[in-house]
Amino acid sequence: MAAAYLTALSAGAIEVRSAGSEPADSVNPAAVAAMAEEGIDMSAVTPKVLTVDAVWESDVVITMGCGDTCPIFPGKRYEDWELDDPAGQGIEAVRPIRDDIKTRIQGLIAELLPTT
Template sequence: MADIPEVLFVCVHNAGRSQLAAALLQHYSLGRIAVRSAGSEPAEKVNPAAAGAAAEWGLDITAEIPTKLSTEDVETADVVITMGCGDTCPIFPGKRYLDWDLDDPAGKGVRAVRPIRDEIDRRVRGLLAELLDT
């Protein structure tokens, strides 16, 4: 792993779960981890309910743009965390892959997204502790 570990969050639309996870890890890591996100079938914009749930914690993901997953994204990451994108994520030897089974916030309101955000937060904090040995 590089001096600064790189984490890639991948979900289908790169509009909800992966955006929340990336924002939380960026917030907590204070620049000690490089964070990116992508999607196998990116949406046109960030899910408004996910953005609302993030805003409740002072995080603004409204300017993020859902991005198409590329082979290079996976190749350069140290840790790849998938969130319901199935087999669309390329596999490279030597990479650490995690699959976080999380509900999809698509079509849900902020109230329904809060528990998803909270679970992502719990997992992100655990990952942060592992990567930084804190």
């Protein structure tokens, strides 16, 4: 959801990589439905494994509880967002998680793409 919001709300001005340390086989259908309510289509998204290269090539690394499994490189900006896990949750439980992510993404975009 974070990657989808970042791509959509930055209008493509920010290059986004999304991966997980232990990705599921598919995206939670409730997350897809919750994002569709926001006009964002995630139906074709496939979870990917986090790679060292993806972290190395990133300016900002947002983690969501991956702990010691995430590669750490000195000089990279890391943020660990503590969020409820939407895995296995229905849409009613996913909506507040989605809304929290949206607020965080809006703040990140404001930092990365300040208006002049």
